[in-house]
Amino acid sequence: MKLGIVGLPNVGKSTLFNAITQAGAEAANYPFATIEPNIGTVQVNDERLKVLSDISKSQKLIYATIEFYDIAGLVRGASKGEGLGNQFLSHIREVEAIVHVVRCFDDENIIHVDGSIDPIRDIETINLELIFSDLELLEKRLIRVNKQAKADKSLLVEKELIERIIATLEAQKPARSLDLSDDELKMIKSFSLLTMKPVIYAANVSEDDIHDGNEWVEKVREYAAPSGDEVLTISAAIEEEIASLDEESKEMFLEEMGLEASGLDRLVKSSYRLLGLISFLTTGEVETRAWTVEVGSKAPAAAGKIHSDIERGFIKADTISYEDLVACGSMAAAREKGLVRSEGKEYIIKDGDVVHFKFNV
Numbered sequence: 001m002k003l004g005i006v007g008l009p010n011v012g013k014s015t016l017f018n019a020i021t022q023a024g025a026e027a028a029n030y031p032f033a034t035i036e037p038n039i040g041t042v043q044v045n046d047e048r049l050k051v052l053s054d055i056s057k058s059q060k061l062i063y064a065t066i067e068f069y070d071i072a073g074l075v076r077g078a079s080k081g082e083g084l085g086n087q088f089l090s091h092i093r094e095v096e097a098i099v100h101v102v103r104c105f106d107d108e109n110i111i112h113v114d115g116s117i118d119p120i121r122d123i124e125t126i127n128l129e130l131i132f133s134d135l136e137l138l139e140k141r142l143i144r145v146n147k148q149a150k151a152d153k154s155l156l157v158e159k160e161l162i163e164r165i166i167a168t169l170e171a172q173k174p175a176r177s178l179d180l181s182d183d184e185l186k187m188i189k190s191f192s193l194l195t196m197k198p199v200i201y202a203a204n205v206s207e208d209d210i211h212d213g214n215e216w217v218e219k220v221r222e223y224a225a226p227s228g229d230e231v232l233t234i235s236a237a238i239e240e241e242i243a244s245l246d247e248e249s250k251e252m253f254l255e256e257m258g259l260e261a262s263g264l265d266r267l268v269k270s271s272y273r274l275l276g277l278i279s280f281l282t283t284g285e286v287e288t289r290a291w292t293v294e295v296g297s298k299a300p301a302a303a304g305k306i307h308s309d310i311e312r313g314f315i316k317a318d319t320i321s322y323e324d325l326v327a328c329g330s331m332a333a334a335r336e337k338g339l340v341r342s343e344g345k346e347y348i349i350k351d352g353d354v355v356h357f358k359f360n361v
Contacts, residue, residue, distance in 0.1 A: 001292065003271055004069045004095035005202075008122050011103035012204040012236040014038075017070035019239035020264040038070040044268050044279075046290050048322050048352065052281060053288040055330060062289040064279055066268060069095055089133050089194065097198045097275055099267065100126065101236075104216035105206040119216045120223055123201070124172075130194040131169045137191065138166050158187060169195065177227045198274045199229040200267065210235045211258065230270050234263035278351035281322060282306070299347040303357045313361035317343045322352040 007013040021040025043063035053061050071091045092098065102119045142162045149155040161184055165175050174195035180188070188196065201224050203217045213233050221231045242250055242262050254262065272278070276295040280302055281288070291305045299319075304311030320331075320340045328334040349355070 001065075001097075001271065001275065001277065002067045002069060002095040003097050003099050004071050004092050005099045005101060006071050006092060006126060007101035008103070008125060011101050011122065012105075013101040014070055016101055016202065016204065016234065016236040016239060016263075017068060019236060019243045020267070021068050022243050040068045040070070042066050042068060042264065042268070044272075044290065044292075045265055046279060048281060049288050049290055051326055052283040052322070052354065055325070056283040056288055057285060058283060058288040059285065060287045062287055064290040064292045066271065068099075089129070092130070092194055092197070093192050095197070097200065097271060099200050099202050099271075101202045101204055102220055104203045104214060104220065105209070107206075117216065119203070119220050123220070123223060127174065127195075128172065131172060131174065134175060134193045134195050135166065135169050137193070138162050138169070141191070142166065161187060165193075174199075174227055199224075199227070200270050200274060201229060201231045202234045202263075202267065203231060204236050205233055207235055207238055209233075210238060230274055232263070232266055232270055234267070239263045278349070280349050280351070280353045280355050282356065283354060284356075293349055297349050298345060299343055299349060299355075299357075300345050302349045302355065303359065306357065309361045310357050310359045313359035314345060315358040315360055317347060318356040318358065319343045319347070320354050321350070322354055325354050 005013055005017050017038060017040060021042055043065050046063060049061050049063060052058070069091060100123065102122055103117060104119055106117055142159065145155050145159050145162060149159055165178065165188070168175060168178050175188075175193050176196050176198065201220050203213065203220050205214060205217060209217070210233065217231070217233055224231050238257065238259075239262065242253060242264075245253055250262070254260070272292075277292050278295055279290045279292055281290055283289075291302065293302050293305055299317040300311045300314040303314050303317070318340050319342075320334050324339045325331065325334050328337060328339065331340070334340050
């Protein structure tokens with residue numbers, strides 16, 4: 001999973017990226033400190049793996065991972081090339097979802113590119129650039145489809161869909177706000193529209209506002225609601241402090257701060273939910289591992305995440321829920337109780353399924 005962290009210059013974007021990935025990206029107090037995207041890989045903390053590893057006496061643990069792309073700060077006019085905007089927009093096309101960092105804190109020592117704190121103005125500045133970029137792409141495509149549709153009437157369906165999306169964008173609404181059918185979603189997948197990408201607004205607040213937020217955060221929530229976008233209150237300053245601690249100290253710090261989880265862990269959970277992803281698990285003496293699949297994935301597709309040969313030669317999936325396996329204490333005890341099921345090709349994988357695939361190629 002690839003997530004792109006975007007935002008105006010000096011909103012805390014690179015500071016947040018540094019904290020959650022510990023990748024050491026430059027976080028300077030001037031615009032365009034980041035040009036090429038910095039990339040950091042983060043493991044998805046899943047407490048279930050350690051428990052399964054103890055049961056199976058696994059030699060190693062392998063967590064699912066997320067790649068975060070720290071994309072340079074966009075500015076007004078990016079879609080027309082301002083501030084190397086076209087280059088930055090192309091980086092956004094490479095990711096599956098957008099983490100849009102919004103400044104919801106005041107600090108006279110950190111300059112704002114527009115001179116004042118106004119999260120809705122900041123959001124609209126970036127969203128309009130994404131809209132303009134999509135409009136330019138679709139208008140070019142519409143010219144081509146109009147020509148081709150004269151000879152191929154089947155393209156009229158695509159023509160009408162493009163016109164609907166253009167009308168939505170011209171109303172300054174993202175393409176994802178449209179209610180599209182599964183067939184329509186398949187049709188536009190190849191368009192790589194920026195405004196179709198799911199968005200999490202990371203409202204960057206001061207330490208004092210991490211629990212209750214502030215009026216700026218509430219405005220972001222109101223803005224995000226119509227498009228179904230998520231809003232996460234996060235403090236880059238707190239995440240920076242957490243990143244410098246070992247695991248034991250981190251737990252103590254979170255407890256002292258009255259936080260159940262770090263901003264990173266909450267961001268990962270939001271990302272999974274937003275992208276419709278779940279994890280199934282495999283365990284044995286060699287390794288215990290988490291695998292990421294889309295909600296609704298059938299057993300053979302899940303097997304393909306491990307290796308294409310397993311999907312091709314799929315026979316069955318011996319499956320048990322994580323909770324049942326832990327309650328039994330071992331796979332042998334679970335089999336004795338009849339809790340390990342043999343599932344076929346139509347079985348839909350559930351979050352927390354512990355699976356052993358049988359195959360033949």
